[in-house]
Amino acid sequence: MDLDCFKAYDIRGKVPEQLNPELAERIGRSYVEVTGARKVIVGYDIRLSSPEIAAALSEGLRTAGANVFDIGQCGTEQVYFATSHFGMDGGIMVTASHNPKDYNGMKMVGPDARPISSTNGLLAIREGCREPLGNARQPGELFQIDAMKPYIEHLLGYIDIDTLTPLNIVVNPGNGGAGEVIDALEPYLPFEFHRVHHTPDGNFPNGVPNPLLPENRTPTSMAVTASNAAMGIAWDGDFDRCFFFDEKGRFIEGYYIVGLLADQFLRKTGGGKVIHDPRLTWNTRELVQEAGGEPIESKTGHAFIKERMRDEDAIYGGEMSAHHYFRDFAYCDSGMIPWLLVAERLCQSGVSLSSLIDARIETFPASGEINRTVKDPEHILQGIERRYLEEALSVTHTDGLSMEFQRWRFNLRMSNTEPVIRLNVESRGDIELMKSFTRSLLDDIEELDGQSLRDPQLSVAL
Structure with missing residues (x-):
């Protein structure tokens, strides 16, 4: 059976070649077998294939003995919320998020909406789909519940x-x-x-x-x-x-929204810990500390952020990719809570969104994430570290390579799924300096990529 739709953090594949009702039913059975869940929330997005896949998934869950609580068409965060709010054993959202319309997938959580990924059960669920699974003595029931209110x-x-x-x-x-x-x-x-x-x-x-x-x-x-x-x-x-x-119609980089939300949330709570990813950090750190909070760096990715938030009992976590996490939302990400908080800030302050953001862009101008396809990503990271090591004030490897200097810093990390490296650069109040070092790094990456082609042993030497 083709199980290529199982990824590191979720399930995503083309319908019906990689994901279809037959496989969805097997996934439901295997989910119960692996997790032992007896009460499972199921929801699905607006994709044309979602109702049929969700129905087959629910059938598999019930055949394996779990009661299914169907909340219907919804958003991923509503499955997270319902799983936690109603005290369920787990939840599954049928969605392919922003993938093309002929794709679908699933996002899975366990009790308290804890994410299920390749490190804690998703691979076992995948392998269970290969095996013939028997029926439970007592099949589960199907309930329709309203989680919206x-x-x-x-x-x-x-x-x-x-x-x-x-x-x-x-x-x-x-x-x-x-x-x-x-x-x-x-x-x-x-x-x-x-x-x-x-x-x-x-x-x-x-x-x-x-x-x-x-x-x-x-x-x-x-x-x-x-x-x-x-x-x-x-x-x-x-x-x-x-x-x-903003009010001018300008798209705002997610990095600056993380700092804005951290500041807003800390003002409400009077302090606490805030988790952030390592790609761009200076703006977030400064705002968190000024608001009486403690910034804590975590590896990029929702599973890592959520785990670190639980470990630290952090009140908020944010990634520049527009994922925002909240302790009181079962440490999960929400696309609704952030805009409500920003709207509240605008009402209470009486200032424009652009004025709030412009001040932070001027203080810490950033490149935004730049992607480059390369032949040997690990070789590139090693080579860049060697070239800039002598001038660096600090070097960390929380997620890829982060190097800080007196007036600028950068993070360079590898994609988990393709030969791509992702670069982010920021400076202290000097946009031209940021642009200059961004160009220099991109030139270095291009040069190292060429060296990798000419001398495949070079990465070993480095």
């Missing part, structure tokens, strides 16, 4: 509604699932929503909902300026990530 109540608990003032806000779910939640929140908020690509549609008539693609940002940006909005928000298909646009 407690979920909305929980979201509203992050903000002080009495301090909110009228705002014009552009919202763009990208024909994904976020629109239903916006509609459910609207009666409680004094905001006027200007809706773009709002209707859920698994055909993705306006393109795959992935705001990281520059070509997908234009509709949100144009709507912000046309409606004189205070900000714009766009989501991916299963809305566990949200992306921001």
Whole structure:
């Protein structure tokens, strides 16, 4: 059986070649066999194949003896919430997030919405799909439950509604699932929503909902300026990530949103620990410390961030990739809590989003993530470290290579799935310095990549 759809952190594959109802049913059986779960939340996104795959998954879970609690079409974070809120043994979300429309997949969690990945059960579930699994003596039952009302109540608990003032806000779910939640929140908020690509549609008539693609940002940006909005928000298909646009329609790099949310959250709590990834750090560290918090660096990736948050009992965690995690949300990521917090900040401060962000960009200008395909990623990292080691004030390998200097720093890391390296550079208040060292690093990478081609033994020598 083709099980290539099993990845490091989740399941993703083309339908029906790599993921189909038959395999989904086997996955359900194997999930119960491996985890021993008896009460499982199941939800699914807006993709055309999702209802059929979710039904087959539920059948497999029930055949193996688990009761299935179906929350219907939803976002990934609603499965996380329902698993924790209702005290379930686990939860499975049928989604392929921002992948093309002919893909689907699954994200799995255990008790308390703890992620299930290749390090703690996903590989065993994969191997179980190869084996003939018997039926439970007593099959499980199927229950339909409504998780929306407690979920909305929980979201509203992050903000002080009495301090909110009228705002014009552009919202763009990208024909994904976020629109239903916006509609459910609207009666409680004094905001006027200007809706773009709002209707859920698994055909993705306006393109795959992935705001990281520059070509997908234009509709949100144009709507912000046309409606004189205070900000714009766009989501991916299963809305566990949200992306921001200021009142000028400018897309805001996720790095600066992490610092903004950390500051906002620490002001509410009066201190606490904040987890951040190592790609870009100076802005986050400074804001966290100024707000009385403790910044803690973690390896990139939701499984690592969530685990570190639990270990540290951190109140918030953020990645520049637009994943934001909250302790009171079962340490899980949410695409709804962040924009509510930013909207609250705008209402309470009376200042524009651009003014909040511009000050941080000027203080710590950053390159944004630059990807390069290379022949030997490990050789590149080794070579770059050698070239810059003498001048570096510190070198860490939390995730790839991070090197800090007096006025600038960078992180260079390898992709887990392809021969790609990812570069991020930032400086202390000097955009030209940041651009200069970004160009230098890219030239060095190109040169080292050529050396790797000419001398395959060079990486061993380094």
